[in-house]
Amino acid sequence: MTTAEIASAPASAEWIRVDGLTKRYRDVTALAGVAFSIHPREILGLIGPNGAGKTTLFECMAGVLPQDAGTVFLEGQPLTTRTRTETLFYLPDAIAPWPAQTVGWALDFSVGFFGGRVDLRREITDGLALTALMRTPIGALSKGQRKRALLAIGLLTSQPMLLADEPFEGLDLRQTREVAAVLRAHAHAGRTLFLSIHQIGDAARICDRFVLLSAGRVCGEGTLDELSALARARGTSASTLEEVFLALT
Amino acid sequence: MASRAWWVLLVAMGPLVGFAFISAVRTYAEASGLNGTAIGVGEAFSPLVGIWAPTFSACELAAVFLLPFVAIRVIAGDRQSGALKLELQHAMHPAARIAAKGIILLAGWIIASAPALVAVVLWHSYGGSIYAPELMTVATGHLINAGLTIAIAAAAASMTEHPSTAAILTLSVTVGTWFLNFIAAVQGGTWERLASYTPTTMVSDFQHGLIRLDVVIAALTLIALGLVLASMWLQLGVPIRRRIANSIAATAVAVLVISGGSTSARSWDMSESRLNSFSRADERALRSIPGPISMEVHLAPEDPRRVDLDRRVIGRLRRVRPDLNVRYQSATSIGLFEQTSAGYGEIWYDIQGRKATSRAVTAEAVLETIYLLAGASPEPDTDPVFRGHPLMTRPAKAAAVLYLLWPALIVSVAIAIRG
Numbered sequence: 001m002t003t004a005e006i007a008s009a010p011a012s013a014e015w016i017r018v019d020g021l022t023k024r025y026r027d028v029t030a031l032a033g034v035a036f037s038i039h040p041r042e043i044l045g046l047i048g049p050n051g052a053g054k055t056t057l058f059e060c061m062a063g064v065l066p067q068d069a070g071t072v073f074l075e076g077q078p079l080t081t082r083t084r085t086e087t088l089f090y091l092p093d094a095i096a097p098w099p100a101q102t103v104g105w106a107l108d109f110s111v112g113f114f115g116g117r118v119d120l121r122r123e124i125t126d127g128l129a130l131t132a133l134m135r136t137p138i139g140a141l142s143k144g145q146r147k148r149a150l151l152a153i154g155l156l157t158s159q160p161m162l163l164a165d166e167p168f169e170g171l172d173l174r175q176t177r178e179v180a181a182v183l184r185a186h187a188h189a190g191r192t193l194f195l196s197i198h199q200i201g202d203a204a205r206i207c208d209r210f211v212l213l214s215a216g217r218v219c220g221e222g223t224l225d226e227l228s229a230l231a232r233a234r235g236t237s238a239s240t241l242e243e244v245f246l247a248l249t
Numbered sequence: 250m251a252s253r254a255w256w257v258l259l260v261a262m263g264p265l266v267g268f269a270f271i272s273a274v275r276t277y278a279e280a281s282g283l284n285g286t287a288i289g290v291g292e293a294f295s296p297l298v299g300i301w302a303p304t305f306s307a308c309e310l311a312a313v314f315l316l317p318f319v320a321i322r323v324i325a326g327d328r329q330s331g332a333l334k335l336e337l338q339h340a341m342h343p344a345a346r347i348a349a350k351g352i353i354l355l356a357g358w359i360i361a362s363a364p365a366l367v368a369v370v371l372w373h374s375y376g377g378s379i380y381a382p383e384l385m386t387v388a389t390g391h392l393i394n395a396g397l398t399i400a401i402a403a404a405a406a407s408m409t410e411h412p413s414t415a416a417i418l419t420l421s422v423t424v425g426t427w428f429l430n431f432i433a434a435v436q437g438g439t440w441e442r443l444a445s446y447t448p449t450t451m452v453s454d455f456q457h458g459l460i461r462l463d464v465v466i467a468a469l470t471l472i473a474l475g476l477v478l479a480s481m482w483l484q485l486g487v488p489i490r491r492r493i494a495n496s497i498a499a500t501a502v503a504v505l506v507i508s509g510g511s512t513s514a515r516s517w518d519m520s521e522s523r524l525n526s527f528s529r530a531d532e533r534a535l536r537s538i539p540g541p542i543s544m545e546v547h548l549a550p551e552d553p554r555r556v557d558l559d560r561r562v563i564g565r566l567r568r569v570r571p572d573l574n575v576r577y578q579s580a581t582s583i584g585l586f587e588q589t590s591a592g593y594g595e596i597w598y599d600i601q602g603r604k605a606t607s608r609a610v611t612a613e614a615v616l617e618t619i620y621l622l623a624g625a626s627p628e629p630d631t632d633p634v635f636r637g638h639p640l641m642t643r644p645a646k647a648a649a650v651l652y653l654l655w656p657a658l659i660v661s662v663a664i665a666i667r668g
Contacts, residue, residue, distance in 0.1 A: 095331020
């Protein structure tokens with residue numbers, strides 16, 4: 001399914017389904033039968049404390065880490081190497097790729113290498129306030145600047161789904177709001193975003209639905225209302241995402 | 250590719266090659282002045298041995314101690330910075346990615362070898378003789394050696410988590426091959442056969458103008474194996490057990506190819522002086538001898554007579570007679586305390602049951618014994634005598650160009666490019 005096809009698909013339809021994803025590091029189970037679904041054009045938040053298994057889940061989905069069990073389905077079919085490459089792009093957290101190269105070079109390289117969208121380059125660099133940094137080497141950027149440059153790389157790629165690990169990490173409040181606006185505009189344009197966020201306030205601000213992950217297990221999945229209902233069904237009153245998270249995890 | 254490590258390699262190559270070239274030219278000039286052009290010492294005045302071998306040795310030094318860091322930087326840098334996780338999401342096959350990096354590294358090495366080309370130009374400007382086939386052979390040997398280094402470093406960089414571990418692993422492999430050469434020198438036999446495929450021995454063959462098909466097959470196979478292993482271990486999404494199984498399978502295939510190639514005795518002597526060959530008349534006579542030729546050499550591995558015998562006689566003999574069977578007998582590695590032992594220093598010959606013993610290690614004496622046993626008599630030698638190319642000259646401008654101009658040029662270019 002291309003970005004254009006996703007744009008016309010019903011938002012409530014299941015597009016990608018993760019089923020029974022399990023990952024162990026020797027004696028530690030990082031993911032234990034993780035299962036949830038992703039709808040087209042939504043911004044799905046992966047919420048969980050540090051060490052919950054968020055990055056492991058993303059890396060297994062992206063194929064950069066082998067999983068021990070489980071399958072990712074795309075429209076009912078198991079994801080192959082090829083469909084994975086065509087469907088999703090994973091943006092890791094805390095990396096500084098090509099540190100000796102400038103931001104401008106990295107964006108051009110990403111567009112060229114990954115077949116990204118050159119038509120979005122200006123819009124994205126303006127939206128993420130990167131214009132003044134185009135000639136700065138990536139290795140010389142501050143944490144927040146590097147995060148924005150990385151987001152630009154991810155947003156320029158053409159896969160219909162973007163997995164971004166901690167997209168607001170290192171950003172101040174103003175930058176967080178600006179980046180959130182860029183991400184939401186991007187989702188409106190037809191792209192599905194799956195964001196790993198450990199700051200619950202940030203997640204509540206931007207995401208349509210949530211997957212709550214704790215100790216490698218999914219504790220809940222749905223909109224805030226659905227999760228609140230789930231919490232109530234378990235005998236806990238919760239109305240905010242924070243309360244819901246605490247109640248369900 | 251244009252990392253600091255590569256710029257350092259580029260800068261260092263000038264003085265390294267410069268020192269080797271200047272020393273070689275001075276030595277060559279001294280020898281030329283002392284010995285003139287008398288027949289029989291021509292080999293000493295071959296630029297192959299006198300100039301190119303020592304000059305290009307600087308490339309060998311750089312390939313061992315500098316190039317691995319450039320290769321590791323290129324391969325492991327992406328892993329360290331996180332770029333690999335992005336790049337792996339491209340549909341490009343990992344083998345194609347590694348092959349591309351390998352080609353870039355080899356191109357970088359060729360650029361870094363430019364000071365050797367400068368030395369060739371300087372030698373030509375002094376009026377020195379250049380015999381293109383032997384010069385190309387030496388250059389090819391060092392290019393293959395660089396390919397081996399790149400492949401080993403790439404494999405090490407992809408198998409380990411940290412560049413420093415990869416560097417230690419790469420240098421360990423190099424030191425391991427030196428150790429193998431040492432054991433081969435002491436033990437001989439299978440060890441010696443194995444040691445003929447180490448980079449040091451391979452480069453030595455090329456530096457003597459000798460191209461051995463089995464060595465080329467082994468080197469190219471090892472380069473391919475290193476790159477294949479690198480591409481396998483950079484597939485982070487593949488379970489480690491499967492990577493190990495694939496690596497074992499690839500290594501087994503490589504061993505089979507090298508074993509198959511080792512049966513080939515084909516070789517080419519590209520030296521102008523036919524350094525690795527007997528005269529054509531002797532070669533014809535040796536080929537005509539029926540049955541295998543067996544020799545039992547009672548000389549210790551580090552005895553200078555054995556070194557002479559190996560290089561000047563047995564190496565040449567093997568090229569003509571691949572069925573030559575040589576066994577070494579010695580109780581010690583240096584032979585110093587065996588000199589008085591009965592039989593030490595003797596060479597026993599056996600051709601179709603006819604036996605002889607001799608202590609001579611010169612080519613003429615060995616051939617004479619073999620002809621006597623086999624009842625063969627070579628035709629008169631009609632090969633033109635190689636009188637060498639003596640040259641009494643000073644290494645003019647070499648120091649200025651290679652010690653000063655080259656590093657200054659590289660630093661200027663680096664500043665201009667990196668800003």
